[in-house]
Amino acid sequence: MSKRHNDHSSMEDLLKAFVESNKLEHGLDKVNVKEAWQNLMGNGVNNYTTDIQLKGDILYVQLSSSVLREELSYGKEKIMTMLNEALKKDIIKKIVLR
Template sequence: MAKRQSNQSTVGDVLKQIIQANKLQPGMDQIDVKEAWQNLMGNGVNSYTKNVALRGSTLYVELSSSVLREELSHGKSKIIAMINEELQREVIKDVVLR
């Protein structure tokens, strides 16, 4: 447990310190990426999305439609840019569509 600091901190700063101290960032990234996918892709794509997983810096997306998979494969760089912009940092470097 960290020592109590005498100066004042915001709740956000304290949460960041807890996440760093307990090495929770990969799990938080996993949750953030799933939420960003759902928000950015909309209901049409989400209805064909079976699973979204982040392993390292690669996003794995399992889709039930081969047509949609082919369509999205042409815009991988745009998907990476959109999700990283949504998260306000570079989390994803590659996308694998299955």
Template sequence: MAKRNNEHLKISDALKEFIQTNKLEKGLDKVNVADAWTKLMGNGVNNYTTSIQLERETLYVQLSSSVLREELSYGKQKIITMLNEELGKEIIKKLVLR
């Protein structure tokens, strides 16, 4: 049985503690990265995005347009920086466009 604390705790602090205790950070990072991609890239890119996967520190994005893939490949570092800023921590170190 879990130990009960009698001190008052903010709900955000309790959730952070729960996430750390149960080692859920990696799973939440995967969801947050996909949401950040959708938010930052806009409808034009999202219409051609078929898959987004985060494995270790590499983000794999599958695109259905070879022309768009080529265009985005020129700004990979900028995309990585934007996504990391949106997430508030450095999760992505490498971006692979497929």
């Protein structure tokens, strides 16, 4: 029988190492961006959001309302800052509203 090693690592450290070693971080960022958008924007905006995609450092948001798209375009910088703060990373550099 092999001996046990008493190296204690936290679950968080083990998961981070797994994500980094398997290069899964970008995929997780895509999922986290969608969740952050839904949490920050609320039901009013989410009802008109049809698609959210993160490609590189650009967030593409598909909206079904041209009026909402125009209104959100005035606050792109603030939205980008809020999303990056929610993600605790500087992932998004640009937002494109469609």
